Amino acid sequence: MKRWHLVVPLVLFVLLAAFLWRGLRLDPREVPSPLVDKPAPAFSLTRLDDASRTVRRDDMLGKVWLLNVWASWCEACRTEHPTLVSFAKSGTVPIVGLNYKDTRTEGLGWLARFGDPYAMSLFDEKGRVGIDFGVYGVPETFVIDKQGVVRFKLIGPLTPELIATKIQPLLKSLGDA
Amino acid sequence: MIPELGQLALLLALAAALIQGTLPLVGAARNRADWMALARPAAQVQCVLVAFAFACLASAFVRNDFSVLYVAEHSNTSLPLAYRIAGVWGGHEGSLLLWLLMLCGWMLALARFSRSIPAPVVARILAVMGLIGAGFLLFMLVTSNPFERIVPVPPNGNDLNPLLQDPGMVVHPPMLYMGYVGFSVAFAFAIAALLGGDLSAQWARWMRPWTTAAWCFLTLGIMLGSLWAYYVLGWGGWWFWDPVENASFMPWLAGTALIHSLAVTDKRGAFKSWTVLLAIVAFSLSLLGTFIVRSGVLSSVHAFATDPKRGVFILSFLVIVIGGSLLLYAWRAPKVGLGARFEMVSRESMLLVNNVLFVVAMLSVLLGTLYPLLLDALDLGKISVGPPYFDTVFLPLMAPVLFLLGIGPLARWKQAELPALAKRLRWAAGVAVLATLAAALVAGRITLGAAFGVLMSVWIVASIATDLAHRLRPIGPAPVSLWTRIQTLPRPLLGMMLAHVGVAVFAFGVSMVRTYEVERDVKMQTGDTTEVAGYVFTLRGLRNVKGPNYDAVQAVVDVRRNGTPVALMHPEKRTYRVQGTALTDAAIDRDIARDLYVSLGEPVEGGAWIVRIYVKPFVDWIWGGCLLMALGGALAASDRRYRAKQASEATSPITATLATGASA
């Protein structure tokens, strides 16, 4: 019998080890969004601060904007909030908040206490719009372009580093388009 | 003070392990008896030190020493004593120490029960095990020290995860680790054989009882895990194809192939290098399992808290051990004698078909478990591979295994004649078909799965009965009593039959439960009743109960059948005080023919509760079958043939402790 077949297990193992090595750098829990490069889901929600005013997806066409999903009961949102507030101050891009599965009183109270970086916040009481956006954990942030197409989804809290490395370059390229 | 002593013990154990792992190896190569003789004492020293370190950690738990970080993370003063001790292996660092303790147990057993094995072989085997021990000790000391202190000392600990506060936690990990680690003995035998170039039939005979014993422990360990999940998770599931479950199942599949391959190598001297490869693969899968559970590469309920540094260390260890052994295999798996000749249709070839089926099954589980990682690493998207995949792929692979089980043991070695076999098995086949029809009639309805399950399990048992009847038939002019005839049957044969009956029992249980299980979700107020599968369940009342470290709402459920009381069941909804987590404690009424399973869901308005009621026919046959398999293996491993020494020694009969080893 030829000897080459004795090397097969070793070769297979080396391939396996290579994949496992690569795997150490990946996060098995992160779920990438199938919405990237697709039009943002249509929605029609009332404003958090004014139940009589309704905002639709198409109202946002023509400009690049950020959608940030947050809730008053969310711990991690507290962590990212200062970053959001200072980013909003820079006036780079309008940030629209999606208040997810919250109550108006608690949501508004939270903003009053910790600052309001949002051009406006939309009230998604039942979380139905969240589901349409594929939200599974708060906070999440979407970058949506002038044509209303989702360009990027970030899962987890925003940090200054992530803004610098992921968001700013994208905004630049979208702004020129 | 004591934790520091424990840490020192680990350091010294590392030194002993390194000595054990190097000098005897060189000694065996150079034929230096004095260096080879170092193996046993070095192993003993390492074991004493590791046992001492383990005792230090255990004492820290028992004494509630929260200055030790690990104890603070996993224990609490209100935790009952048994779980404080079990908490030693409740987290990553402590479970490594348990792994090492088990390794030491096997090393000691090997040192003690290897008088009939030549010195160079023993030296090599202990050296290999010593190197493995050294690797784990290094891992612990560098990345996972259980004796790390925490300052300032917290007043109390975080408590053990409530899901783990159960007798299952006391038995499942030790049994499982005994199995995982036990395959290191087979691995060491294989490496020793490759290094020494000795692949005689003797080698297979020495290796067999150790491998079978390890397999028994692994079988029990997996069985206990499944049983524990069944009664603790509240919805009666018992196998989820979770990555960590698969990590224990793959070595089991490889191990099953190995014990069957060893039979061919032992009896006929054939396929030695294949057996060597299987031995390497089985232990490699154990190590791979260790990696999967602790590296964060796959998401699982069982996974320990992850840390990339640990992942890198284990992966490097894997590359060295597995890569090294496979390299050695490629280089040294010699074109040694092919062993004895056998025909295309023979017991040997059927055992090899068994091997192909089990190895393909193992590879399929591996494929499914790692596929999401594969695609993600190649940037091809993220998918999930769950029970629907594994059930679709695994069950059809096991079908031919079950069928062959009825034929193989009756086939002759060297050359089997199919027509003669078919004739012998006619009766068994007929009984199986009749039993399936009877089952369909009694149950009123039957599915393909259930029919197959009954058919195969009865087929296997009937085939064994045929074999047994033939062997026990009275022969000769002066027939001896049946009991005497039974006693002349060799233990490996009886063990094999018992284990195979276990497989039949298992298959029957699985197919019955999957087909005929009944579930009912109802809203119950005190006084409400509901009928499920002929049993009438009545909620008699609800009361508050105080446990040692939890508060619970307990329901009292009365069960009757045809008016006669069957059971009084007490499902609970517990809230553990320290962590604040809620847990459902299902009430189970066990019977050989069915389990009644009642668990509390959520409370609803009006003081009612959602109650989940299951009637699960023959579910205990699943674990009963596993138990029979393990018992069969233990019986086979305890054969006096393995304890037979070379002509000279008349050492005292080593009892079944050989099979049970240094028990957990």
Next chain:
Amino acid sequence: MRRLLVALWICLLAAHAGANEAAPASADPALEARVMRIAAELRCLVCQNQTLADSHAGLALDLREQMRVMLREGADDDQVRRFMTDRYGDFVLYRPPLKATTLALWFGPLALLVGGLAVLFVVLRRRNRLGTEHFEPEEIDTTNEGLTT
């Protein structure tokens, strides 16, 4: 006679009054069974190691409710699954879809089985064609097992 029967009927009713038949946990058990059947093959994104059927996470409850609504409105199983994958990707399916990227996954086991049996067959046949001088002498096992059946 009539009065006796009426009295008997009232007695029966009275006897039954103490034992109330428990209501099913859900308003529509048949629909619920359908929901659970589909949800059992979907992955909970929050817990990630439970099915959508078993999970108690908020999102799981919301998604099951969404499924109930869709099924009541006449959607079929495939439409429900597509709803989930449109928003969460293939990750949410425990039964991986058959695609170019999963061909190896779904056909691998069969290929391995056929390949393995083929290799075994070839190896055994080649082995059997060798002359007797290649083989080791029979090892007669002197203990009980032996070479017998």
